[in-house]
Amino acid sequence: MADNKSLYPIKLNGKYGYIDNTGKIVIEPKFEYGEEFYGELAVIGIGDNFGFTDKAGSIVSSEEFQDVFEYSEGYTVVELNGKKGFVDEKGNLKIKAVYDEANGFAEDLAAVQIGYKWGFINKEGSIVIEPEYLAAYDFSEGLALVQLGGKLGYIDKNGKIVIEPEYDYAHGFSEGMAAVQVNGNYGYINNKGEMVIKPKYSLVNDFSEGLAAVELNNKYGYINASGKTVIEFKYDWADSFYEGLAAVAIEDKYGFINKEGKEVIAVKYDNVDVVSEGLISVEVNGKWGFIDMEENFVINPVFDEVSKFIDGASKVLFENRTRYIDKKGEYIWKVE
Numbered sequence: 001m002a003d004n005k006s007l008y009p010i011k012l013n014g015k016y017g018y019i020d021n022t023g024k025i026v027i028e029p030k031f032e033y034g035e036e037f038y039g040e041l042a043v044i045g046i047g048d049n050f051g052f053t054d055k056a057g058s059i060v061s062s063e064e065f066q067d068v069f070e071y072s073e074g075y076t077v078v079e080l081n082g083k084k085g086f087v088d089e090k091g092n093l094k095i096k097a098v099y100d101e102a103n104g105f106a107e108d109l110a111a112v113q114i115g116y117k118w119g120f121i122n123k124e125g126s127i128v129i130e131p132e133y134l135a136a137y138d139f140s141e142g143l144a145l146v147q148l149g150g151k152l153g154y155i156d157k158n159g160k161i162v163i164e165p166e167y168d169y170a171h172g173f174s175e176g177m178a179a180v181q182v183n184g185n186y187g188y189i190n191n192k193g194e195m196v197i198k199p200k201y202s203l204v205n206d207f208s209e210g211l212a213a214v215e216l217n218n219k220y221g222y223i224n225a226s227g228k229t230v231i232e233f234k235y236d237w238a239d240s241f242y243e244g245l246a247a248v249a250i251e252d253k254y255g256f257i258n259k260e261g262k263e264v265i266a267v268k269y270d271n272v273d274v275v276s277e278g279l280i281s282v283e284v285n286g287k288w289g290f291i292d293m294e295e296n297f298v299i300n301p302v303f304d305e306v307s308k309f310i311d312g313a314s315k316v317l318f319e320n321r322t323r324y325i326d327k328k329g330e331y332i333w334k335v336e
């Protein structure tokens with residue numbers, strides 16, 4: 001179906017429209033502004049306000065909004081008359097704009113602020129956890145981080161405190177553990193609040209694919225869920241694992257390692273970005289290009305900025321102009 005096609009925003013003669021991955025204009029440039037599609041809708045400009053278009057180019061918003069924020073789980077946070085509400089994937093204001101602040105939905109609940117206190121609503125807009133917290137964060141693995149009495153703890157979806165608020169800094173749960181700070185150092189607790197990895201690290205990432213990047217004595221390495229060091233502490237920066245690879249840096253050079261700690265992309269580039277559709281964007285001497293997994297340059301580093309490939313197309317910036325390229329580096333869209 002055409003509706004499942006990826007569409008990409010373009011600007012032509014001062015107006016925004018959309019192309020497909022062959023460069024064909026699918027939605028004629030007619031909007032004041034245009035963002036990427038998330039789900040079935042994209043944010044577009046209507047005068048000084050914002051609305052939504054579908055993939056047929058029809059404005060589907062029931063209102064014009066002053067601002068538009070994050071999209072998650074089929075809902076987008078919007079601002080109307082200074083208050084936050086939620087729009088569904090048909091562009092309808094599904095949850096009225098009555099909140100002072102709002103986060104996106106996570107695990108079917110969204111944190112919202114009324115006055116100075118935060119609580120949670122469901123996708124019908126009903127308050128399911130009363131606003132009583134100074135801060136509230138997304139649910140993850142059934143628990144949400146909240147601030148109560150100046151400290152951070154965790155509640156379940158019934159609003160019951162599962163882990164008492166006793167931490168100054170803490171993360172959400174990932175793979176059964178959450179990073180918490182004790183006496184200036186980070187360790188990890190389980191979902192019962194038990195300290196399972198002692199707090200000795202100065203900085204930590206969440207667990208991802210069984211490993212977590214942590215900093216000790218100004219160097220980064222990786223530990224497993226038992227707290228055992230599995231990749232030695234030798235990096236000046238390290239990112240989380242994603243699809244078996246993690247970006248790392250030694251001094252000011254970047255590359256990728258696998259879960260055995262082997263460099264699969266040499267740590268020699270000025271910067272690296274995500275792996276997308278088998279290609280990795282890398283920076284060399286201030287310009288970006290793409291290499292394959294054997295480190296062959298498939299697309300030479302000539303661009304000022306690049307983005308990840310989506311359905312075979314990447315948005316790039318060349319000589320201050322936005323263009324789109326295919327996976328051979330050929331332009332599918334450019335305006336001279």
